[in-house]
Amino acid sequence: MTPPASPTPDPARPATDGLNPLLHEPNRLGILTALLSHRDGLSFTELKERLALTDGNLSRHLSTLQENGLVDIRKGMNGRRPLTTVRLTAAGRRRFLDYLELLEGIVTTALATAETPEPAPGGVGLNPA
Numbered sequence: 001m002t003p004p005a006s007p008t009p010d011p012a013r014p015a016t017d018g019l020n021p022l023l024h025e026p027n028r029l030g031i032l033t034a035l036l037s038h039r040d041g042l043s044f045t046e047l048k049e050r051l052a053l054t055d056g057n058l059s060r061h062l063s064t065l066q067e068n069g070l071v072d073i074r075k076g077m078n079g080r081r082p083l084t085t086v087r088l089t090a091a092g093r094r095r096f097l098d099y100l101e102l103l104e105g106i107v108t109t110a111l112a113t114a115e116t117p118e119p120a121p122g123g124v125g126l127n128p129a
Contacts, residue, residue, distance in 0.1 A: 016106060018102050018106075019102075020099060022064070022065075022068055022070075023070075023095075023096065023099045024099075025061075027051060027053060027057065027058075027061050028061050028064065028065060030050075030051045031047060031051065031058075031061060031062070031065065031071075031086075032065070032070070032088070032092075032096045034047060034050050034051065035047075035071065035086065035087060035088045036088065036093070036096060036097075038087070039087070039088075040085075040087065041072075041074075041085045041086050041087030041088075042085070042086055042087075043083060043084065043085055043086075044058065044059075044062075044084040044085075044086060047062075047086060062086060065092070069089055069091055069092060070088065070089060070091070070092030070095065070096070071086050071087065071088055071089060071092055072086070072087050072088075072089050073085070073086050074086075074087075
């Protein structure tokens, strides 16, 4: 089955209409981006260091992502030390990839609009630079 065609953008609606605060919050966006390229997940410590977050801040964001089915959090041991590993769920991976496509569309539209020259005043002649 082929995926549905992307809807034609509605110029009357803001391009950012589809932004999802759950995914778009900067720290959660960073977490999801880091996990996307690590299918086996990352440790809590690796995520904390990569994103320069405190334990409490990272923990809260991970809880939010877990409650929404985006990440799986596993607690175990590495020798005698506790090890918390975080990875994207299959649904979380698909949802985040879909969201990245949405963001790519927003950026593409913005760039295309920015590259369109403005008409000259009165619609005649060249636009002075």
